[in-house]
């Protein structure tokens with residue numbers, strides 16, 4: 001256990017929590033980010049939280065010279081690749097930008113790793129690779145039919161990395177398919193802080209609770225679910241980050257590619273999330289019925305059995321913990337603003 005880990009996108013939501021989890025587990029993380037959807041202000045807070053030095057490389061993951069310099073000046077043992085663009089609607093409007101960033105960035109990174117002799121890589125993939133699931137919960141061997149440009153960029157990178165490992169057996173690659181990461185570190189020091197408009201339900205609820213938005217739109221109330229609203233598998237970001245540490249430990253024992261769902265294995269509806277956030281913030285939150293969004297699905301819930309068995313990892317924090325921690329982060333960041 002231990003070693004130096006480059007975290008691309010380490011200033012972002014998932015990356016910053018992965019940095020904390022790695023540091024707490026005895027690794028030495030290095031952050032690389034171009035701040036396309038984050039800010040360098042997270043770095044002092046990460047240093048404070050971890051007590052670690054945390055070198056920062058302010059660079060684009062597609063910048064081959066910056067990557068070569070990074071690998072030549074740091075003895076990097078493994079990479080967690082979180083850098084990427086993730087707004088589904090933006091991906092439909094700007095497909096080339098999404099392929100360039102997400103796929104092009106991953107190719108540049110893998111090439112730099114080969115040049116530097118680094119062969120351990122964890123990739124931030126997504127449940128969007130499944131598209132509309134035939135059944136729930138969704139196992140890793142379910143059909144892969146991503147229904148968006150964003151989802152197709154994720155699947156394209158998975159395919160590239162699978163091909164890479166087939167060509168060279170020394171690779172140790174973890175493809176982690178996140179379901180719906182939400183919440184924040186319990187310290188309230190870091191959380192979801194997109195510089196772009198938030199697209200996810202929990203940060204939108206935080207905006208409503210903080211008075212920055214009048215209400216939350218509930219897209220579709222006639223789905224075939226218990227209360228008619230969409231059901232998703234919300235996984236606490238701290239559990240998700242711990243899954244990366246467990247996956248790195250597994251890859252140290254076994255080469256090849258592992259593909260793992262990271263989810264809690266239970267679904268919650270939009271109305272259940274709103275109710276949990278109301279409990280967390282102690283006030284009612286206005287909501288408005290809105291039409292279904294094109295491409296949205298009724299239910300998407302992980303079967304995390306493989307990750308549970310292979311990694312000895314399990315997501316245990318529930319929706320109340322997610323909302324309480326997201327609200328603490330919201331209140332703290334409001335104080336800082």
Ligand SMILES: NC(=O)c1ccc[n+]([C@@H]2O[C@H](COP(=O)([O-])OP(=O)(O)OC[C@H]3O[C@@H](n4cnc5c(N)ncnc54)[C@H](O)[C@@H]3O)[C@@H](O)[C@H]2O)c1
Nearest residue numbers: 009012013014034035036037038060061083084124126178
């Ligand atoms: N949050 C989710 O719901 C979710 C779900 C599934 C998968 N993912 C994936 O996890 C990863 C992290 O997501 P997140 O929620 O933390 O998003 P985020 O936007 O908060 O973090 C991504 C980080 O990558 C940086 N970045 C983007 N393009 C870059 C580039 N070319 N070079 C260097 N840095 C770059 C951004 O500035 C940002 O800090 C992404 O790849 C995303 O697709 C996220």
